[in-house]
Amino acid sequence: MALIHGGQLQQVAKQYNIPAENWLDLSTGIAPFSYPIPSIPEKVYQSLPQTSSDLKTAAKRYYNADNLLVTNGSQAIIKLLPTLWRKKNPLSTTVYLPEQGYKEHALAWQTAGFTVYWYKNELLEQEPIENNTVLVIINPNNPTGQLYSQSTLIKYQEKLEKSNGLLVIDEAFIDVVSPSHSMSHTINSNSNTINNTLILRSFGKFFGLAGIRIGFLIGSETWIEKFNDQLGPWQVNGPAQFIAQSALSDYQWHEQQKQKLQLLSADLRTILTKSIPSEYINKITGTDLFQTVYFTESTETKSRAENYYASLCQQAVYARLTDDKQALRFGLAKKNQHERLKNALLNCY
Ligand SMILES: Cc1ncc(COP(=O)(O)O)c(C=O)c1O
Missing domain, CATH: 3.40.640.10 (Type I PLP-dependent aspartate aminotransferase-like (Major domain))
Known part of the structure; x- marks a missing residue:
């Protein structure tokens, strides 16, 4: 049986009937900046x-x-x-x-x-x-x-x-x-x-x-x-x-990459903290490659994480719903994607 992972954008895009190229895909913990491909003989x-x-x-x-x-x-x-x-x-x-x-x-x-x-x-x-x-x-x-x-x-x-x-x-x-x-x-x-x-x-x-x-x-x-x-x-x-x-x-690139990821990860944490009501957040944990929001319990049938997941998807923002459906993991967004993520989160409640 194949498991569900982040990075399954084609499938989610189809489910929500929004073309894949219109999505902000934050569903993996893969760095948003990659090592430049050298010329290969x-x-x-x-x-x-x-x-x-x-x-x-x-x-x-x-x-x-x-x-x-x-x-x-x-x-x-x-x-x-x-x-x-x-x-x-x-x-x-x-x-x-x-x-x-x-x-x-x-x-x-x-x-x-x-x-x-x-x-x-x-x-x-x-x-x-x-x-x-x-x-x-x-x-x-x-x-x-x-x-x-x-x-x-x-x-x-x-x-x-x-x-x-x-x-x-x-x-x-x-x-x-x-x-x-x-x-x-x-x-x-x-x-x-x-x-x-x-x-x-x-x-x-x-x-x-x-x-x-x-x-x-x-x-x-x-x-x-x-x-x-x-x-x-x-x-x-x-x-x-x-x-x-x-x-x-390329040790110089490693250092630059670490610094970039550290800054983006701190930005992501700030966006999540400011754009989700504090009473919904149990805790936010992560690394410099992703941040995970653990939500407080809700009285509705679906968990807050599930509701946020669905609402973000309707706005073509793809985060990873954890297997226990209690949390959402966000990969790092680039600077020019921050406004879109903020607005999408604010629209969720
Ligand atoms: C914790 C962990 N280990 C291993 C893997 C497998 O990664 P790869 O096969 O690309 O090395 C993943 C992929 O997401 C992962 O999250």
Whole structure:
């Protein structure tokens, strides 16, 4: 069964009978400014795409990772992981997943027959972790923005290492977190012993290039080899590799992008706070790539978030209604879109 995600503009445009080009699409956490596409030599299109060693070098430096695999987006790893983990540890049957978060993780584990336990935003330190358990943490979480400290994650890593478990950290949105909370260095320093942690990195969000489909898996050499064997050759097309290598190496652009996103994220928060009545807002949380409004409960049959979602759609503004229908996640709007967003929100009540 296909899940609902942000970015399904064609479908929503059809549903509301408004041409797709008329919409303000804020339904994803993808940066609204993308890395400028460099000129790509024709040869890159003509050759079969072996993994580029220049790309690997650039990625290892950017992600601070000794061992990584270039993949067709981190989604490719999410899908394959349960099967590979089951082979490695046939005694493992349970997985802990965040109650709110990217639901493709749950779909993959459930499809492979694992029992899912949902944990709340605050993962309790004393949560009992049984032997052979898998723990998936999205850091920072999408859509809640919850950020786990390295010390908490290291405690889980140690617990799971001792109990034959697996820690999966999805760092899809971590590029905008400063200083970085990434756990990749914990695998580097112990590459022979830390076999129980896998880190997923998305390229498309921070670099604003989700369409080229590229991502990275960071893990021990053994894990990287296993995934590589399963995925086979030519996972990522040559032009995508060429663009990613250039983008990952451009440290000046990274800094400019971080600053731009930080400003737009603060603007978005201000717009949301000022254009939605305060009594409707429970809290606003997020990262520098999105902001999520949690609404207060309403006495109507539909939640406030659902009503806002529908009313925004009628005005051709597309936000992401969370799966529990209690919140709306907004991607960053560019400056010249701010007035339109403000007006649409003011028209909602
Ligand atoms: C938390 C999270 N992880 C992973 C992904 C997959 O992204 P990609 O396959 O582009 O790396 C997404 C996509 O939205 C996401 O939100």
